[in-house]
Amino acid sequence: MRKLSYLIVRYRKFIxxxxxxxxxxSVVGIMQLKINYSLQDYLPQDVPSSQAIEKLDDEFDMTLPNAQVLVPVQSVQDALQVKTDLSRSDGVISVLWLDDSIDMTVPLELADQDTVEGFYKDGMALYQLAVDTDDAQGKLEQIYTVREGVRVSGNLVDLANAQFSSQNEMSKITLFIIPFVLIILLLSTHSWMEPVAFAIAIGVGVLFNMGTNFLLGEISFITQTIASVLQLAVSMDYAIFLLNQFNHHRKEGYKPEEAMALGIQKAVTAVASSAATTVFGFLALVFMRFRLGADLGIVMAKGIFFSFLSVVVFMPAFILSIYKLIDKTIHRSLMPNFSFLGRVVLKARWGLIILVLILFLPSFLGSRNNEFIYGNIGYPDEARISEDREFIDEQFGIKQQMSLLVPKGNIPNELDLEAKLKEIPEITSVISYVSTVDKAIPYEVIDDGQMSMLMSDHYTNFIITAEIPAEGDSSFDVVTRIREIAASEYGDEYYFNGLSVVMMDMKTTIEADEKIVNGLAILAIALTIMIAFRSLSLPLILVFTIELAIWINLSVPYFSNTAISYVGYLIISTVQLGATVDYAIFYTDTYLGHRQRLKRKAAILRSAGEVVQSLLPPALILTCTGIVLNIISSLSIVSELGAILARGAVLSFLMVIFVLPCFLYYFDYIIRKTTLGLQLVPDQVLWRRRKRNK
Structure with missing residues (x-):
């Protein structure tokens, strides 16, 4: 590393x-990036709903309706004209209305009224549209122009809102975060120019990461929205550490070039160790079967790597180019002295340990018993789309459409299947070949165009409408019952899909990911700590400290009776561990450095003042990042991630500053015995007691 550090200094202009x-x-690469706005696309290909969607597309060249459109109409004929107009809109694949369920030559008064009122009542017609989701915003705007008073709800609206929010809010989020970051850095640095240097160094890493995302093909809108600001918040301490080393060696009398070379050599080991724990935490997400985890994990791990390279290679060259300007803008540190916290911890150490014992079990159980949402993107209550959804639900009820494909050719089985489906109270209509055409008419006589949505060469399609929400226990219960009925008639030779079906498969997949992802993250980070400290006990102590903060963080929704996104829950479980375990590592490294020269109490007193000043800026930056995401993003899943991230950063910081020192104090003897080559100053009170007990 010594030779490399001097090469970086020597060729700084070239760098x-x-x-x-x-x-x-990288800017060119950013413009080539494609964003995926559908969480459904991240389900594994082998789950039943994914296979059903593929089969529906292969057999019928169609997709299920993803939008409900309510239009005021004058009459049935007017409603039919609106249907024609909607079908001509760009991107509309199919339009389902009342005429697809009943014979319109029969007076409506003689038809089944539940079916009629599911599509037409009180001068309003409700259409079920399947719409291409490329440029969902543009497609939605076109639907709004079909007729005055159009209202739209459904997955198309969710996707359009995700597109709009991620495209328009990303720059706004960044513009809000940067001033907070600069203010925090100004308070903790000694020059007015240092915060600018930090921001540029990490900004280069962020730009490289964003500019190489197109190599992945596409990334999710969630990753696009949070990855850059999360990378900025998590890796800022790398730049701070390098500049501190540079300033330290300059104070010792070294020339700037020599001081930077020495600073690189000193910083690389510490920054690499810190970056490795964070990278391993993010890479654990790659092992999720729900591929959104891999999407975010790869982008964030790549981002941390680019931040590391930028700090180690670009930042030294940049600092050597502007160090004179930094020297001219020196000011006194505005950060207060936090050495008193060491005394607070020592005086309250028994109380803090008791508090941990009290919080441990309730927070663990609370974090494991939350009520979850699995796929809803969400949008602000005051938005037009929220008002439209509520109006449609009030007028026609909450409805979900599902498609059940069964092998073609067995009319008695189809009749039996339809009868059983209609026995489910939540199902309001079933559209199929046997419900639409006289059973005595042979398949060969039927007009292919008329039956194209209900029959293919190999399958019959049952289009099922049920009054259920997109997800939840009631929805999943209906999905389970339909699957049981289909299996009783056709074994495993059926394909079933729909939004509620996808949500249930998403729930099953994500829940199965939890133990694997959390276990791998903990194992990888613990191994990294074990290698770095050559200790068996320290990985347990440090990981438990941060895990306790995570349990407390994720138990808050349980005790406040608030449902949270399971995707956010799982991501935060890993992100908080990977992003904040560095705090515990830095505190422990500082403490052990002093402990080799001082007794336990003196080491804690000395460590507190040094560590808080170093950890407070990155903790505040991560907290502010979460707060800005929570306030600005109109996407509920991103806003929720921000709130949990901010709370998690605060809790991790507090746990490291107040609880970890207590663990280090009381487990001092065990740490010494289980750490290779660790030489500590004998603490007579502690060690004499150990010898006496022997």
């Missing part, structure tokens, strides 16, 4: 030129 070129290329 700056190459970095500038790569930044331009």
């Amino acid at each position: 700056l030129i190459v970095t500038a070129i790569l930044c331009v290329l």
